[in-house]
Amino acid sequence: MIQVLDRNFVPLISASEIQLRVDEIADKINLEYISEPPVLLGVLNGAFMFFSDLVKRLQIPVQVAFIRISSYEGLNSSGNVATEIELRDDLTGRRVIVIEDIVDTGRSMEYLVKVLESKGVKDIALVALLHKPDALQVPTVKLDHIGFSIKNKFVVGYGLDYAGFGRNLPEIYVLEE
Numbered sequence: 001m002i003q004v005l006d007r008n009f010v011p012l013i014s015a016s017e018i019q020l021r022v023d024e025i026a027d028k029i030n031l032e033y034i035s036e037p038p039v040l041l042g043v044l045n046g047a048f049m050f051f052s053d054l055v056k057r058l059q060i061p062v063q064v065a066f067i068r069i070s071s072y073e074g075l076n077s078s079g080n081v082a083t084e085i086e087l088r089d090d091l092t093g094r095r096v097i098v099i100e101d102i103v104d105t106g107r108s109m110e111y112l113v114k115v116l117e118s119k120g121v122k123d124i125a126l127v128a129l130l131h132k133p134d135a136l137q138v139p140t141v142k143l144d145h146i147g148f149s150i151k152n153k154f155v156v157g158y159g160l161d162y163a164g165f166g167r168n169l170p171e172i173y174v175l176e177e
């Protein structure tokens, strides 16, 4: 068990399980984008660790870009998604792979897909390390690669935070009942 601020969390996914899954997702991307270099779009802050591990395993030419959006406050989704750091890169006509740490309600992904479509990208693939199918409120959000489908419970670690803390943990923990 670990404590992050005022809450206790128990282990859910080990660092080695995460690394094996990242290998598998990278293998697929290496094959799918062999003929045209994609732009990997990292969604800050939560995706920084997954993004870094994934991009190191890509053997094809790639470019990287980042956007910062936010929707979660403490243990709950605020229901509102806003851009906090704008996308600066020109993605017109590019194949974009969105890299997220987690898809929970799906509102952040829905918002981001609209932003990218308005910029005239060629196509969009959605990749999330974690997915909570029972929390999804936007059925139109379809993920291309998912690391792990998990229960609708609050998690921290490997980029994911509780009130800003816990992002540095190399494994994923779930809130103790």
Ligand SMILES: O=P(O)(O)OC[C@H]1O[C@H](OP(=O)(O)OP(=O)(O)O)[C@H](O)[C@@H]1O
Pocket: 043, 044, 045, 046, 047, 069, 070, 071, 072, 073, 077, 100, 101, 102, 103, 104, 105, 106, 107, 108, 109, 160, 161
């Ligand atoms: O599917 P949703 O319900 O939209 O939730 C998923 C989003 O929530 C978290 O971001 P958050 O807003 O907490 O910002 P952060 O990445 O800086 O932690 C997470 O990183 C996703 O971007």
Ligand code: HPA
Pocket: 072, 102, 104, 153, 154, 155, 156, 160, 161, 162
């Ligand atoms: O379970 C979660 N933990 C941390 N951040 C999140 N953002 C969406 N869901 C979560």
